Amino acid sequence: MKTIKSIYLAPLVYYSLVILILLFILAFVFPFVFNFALLFTSIFGLLLVTDIFILYGTPKGIFARRAVPERLSNGDTNAISIYLENHYALGMSLEVIDEIPFQFQKRDLLFLTQLASETTQIIQYTLRPTKRGEYSFGAVNIFVKSPLGLLKKRYQFSQEKTVAVYPSFLQMREYELKALSNRLTETGIKKIRRIGHSQEFEQIRQYVQGDDIRTINWQATARRSELMVNTFQDEKSQNIYCLIDKGRVMKMPFEGLSLLDYAINSTLVLANIALQKQDKAGVITFSNKIDQTLLADRKAGQLVKILDLLYKQKTLYSETDYEAVYIHTKKYLKQRSLLICYTNFDTLSSMKRQLPFFRKLAKEHLVLVVFFENTSLKTLLQTQPTTTEEIYQKTIAEKYFYEKQLIVKELEKFGIQALLTTPQNLSINTINKYLMLKARGAI
Template sequence: MKAFFANFYRNLFLTNRLFAALGVVAVLFLLSFFLKWLGDIPLICFWVLVVVTLADIWLLYRLKKGVYCKRLAPERLSNGDDNEVNLFTENLYPFNIDLELIDEIPHQFQKRDVSFETKLSSRQQKMINYLIRPTKRGEYHFGMIRAYVKSPLGLISRRYNFEQTDILPVYPSFLQMRKYELMAISNRLNEIGIKKIRRLGNSMEFEQIRNYVAGDDLRTMNWKATARQGALMVNNYTDEKSQHVYCIIDKSRVMKMPFDGLSLLDYAINASLVLSSVALIKQDKAGLMTISDKKGATVAADRRPTQLNKILEVLYKEKTSYTETNMELLFSTVRKVMNQRSLVMFFTNFESLSALQRQLPYLKRIAKYHLLVIIFFENTGLKELSEQSATNVEGVYIKTIAEKFVYEKKLIVKELARHGIQSILTAPQNLTVNTINRYLELKAKQKI
């Protein structure tokens, strides 16, 4: 009995409508001192209010469970994307109710106002959905669902607590990966910014002999098959397959810089996952390496059906460190793991030309054995400052310094090109599109 009353007291809340009614009764009692003709009207109003309040309590507490709520969430969340969460609710009362739902979302979002108000008729079911956008990988703990119910009288509110402590892992952006997968399969990558690359020459990988169609390259004509069939026949070539494509991700302090809630490491991880997916669709072999001051994870290049899941599981656990990149260790690992010429996409960041000079000797040695593409990031904040007009001396100084750093990024691109190393300088939000464009370009030009 004691537990019942304790639970009753904790879940009983007074509404603004009740306080307004009490205020009216109090005013009537006050006026009755000056207006004798009011007589017992204030007292009658008070007891009517008490009776109605007790009736409201009886309506809400007559059933042990008057509402049902459940959270319907995906098994895992996609980092940096909008993920949909659904709240299912059902009214078990024999009358209409006003319902307020509060979902206790993970503390990483720093939001305590995820509440929804709705009206439900008797026995009605409703689905409420909302979006959450995680910006860090790891485990996200959801708390309880709290439902506040009011009857048509609306004088009190009863709270229901639904224990549903879901723990959802946040993985690299698999939603983005699926989007690019569908586009690649249906040859519609150009709809999301992927350029169509003009082929230079023919691939050397023979596919089949087929009938000549107007517009075919006459250099692919198969004269022996033409003589046998009595009709023009041409050789059909396809993209070379089983080429090794490796993504190397720098996990050092240079990748900890934030942009739009995500770190540069997270952008690199999301882009690596999408690039690996597209490479596997193109029937190439995708691999992965991570590096900081110590050797990180390594996934040998392969194109088995389980390869993408293996890469996804590895990327889920990666975190940045506050150390410098050990380029000597990277070079030795590359020589040990990559047994044949591969396309190496190295995700890192340089803020100054001197930072590049320290790593350039090792990058040149890697480029000697593999096709190396250095991918680093524009500082969008400095770029915006350099494009603003200066109105005073301080503004001129800030603009000049910003332009200096922006120009130094361009010098890094030229310095890499001078040593025969390709590079991509991109804003974080354009990283995935620019990376896939370069991969398709190199594949079309048969440089891998």
């Protein structure tokens, strides 16, 4: 019974049956055609038996195995591969159907390939998840067709596997490698010119042409009878907190990902860079109340804790309460810190409702408010209106676009750092801002 279920008829069988039926019909009018119909039927039956023998005569036949990472990176293209082996004595035509998770909504993932006898092949494809969570892969189905092309044999390799989709750790690794090799400028990270110097003394060394003459140590110069300068190092162990708004304003989608997912991916990248800079990284998530808090630290397992915390975050669809954020930070953050708040404001009035709490936070910490440009409005502004309706739409778009600029000016007027960015450039612009503030010694 299992063998019968694995047999599938190829289109060539149906074409042959149609020809046989036509021949037998013609035989009623032209009797001599009957002999040709019988001959064709015999040859067709012999070819079917031969095809069954070819497909089922080799015990091993085809072997397949899917290689999928233990976890996938959200918003990135993740490589998946299928390994194939042909143990038949002949070259075979293969149809490979992989049962990928339902979240991708793809039912046409079909690969056609030719595989020579006793050879192997690797089929590679990519998947781009847009939601965090668990994704379940099903079986790998292989339909084998011999050179005769009459029948197909199905091989099903049960490789059910559940993998977790985490925040974008591929993006994190990319920035980490470039940070370690001082190649961040290739991805758009600006090279920040340091203004002044920090107060952490490192060493006294001999003057080299180009050194700041203000750092000359005159006492050491008198003792050594040559110019000596003081050198300083970047201040370390500064607290960096990423505050992630999980309210309904962060549910807005952009290229498949919500603004919350962009904020989570950026938080992971920024936390890793901060830890590389010997700073302490922490996370606070909130909406109408404080959800989770991970105090800033730079121990070995801090990045793993941040990754696990970010993996579980979901939009809460409620109005954000910044008063609760202020009370929480007042209670738990005793040291001056850089607070990077990922949120979104569409109008100036919505920001002004929260401005008193940002001002209170800014008295004790350095606050950076990160919010998003509406790229659809930007596209609309670049079009030339032709109808009255389009003129109204462009006028409203200009109003909202201008209000975003006013929000930045209003925040900066009260000494609050502001960053207006597109979602796809969020990580780059946030890192640039962090490095700039650190270089200026603002933290």
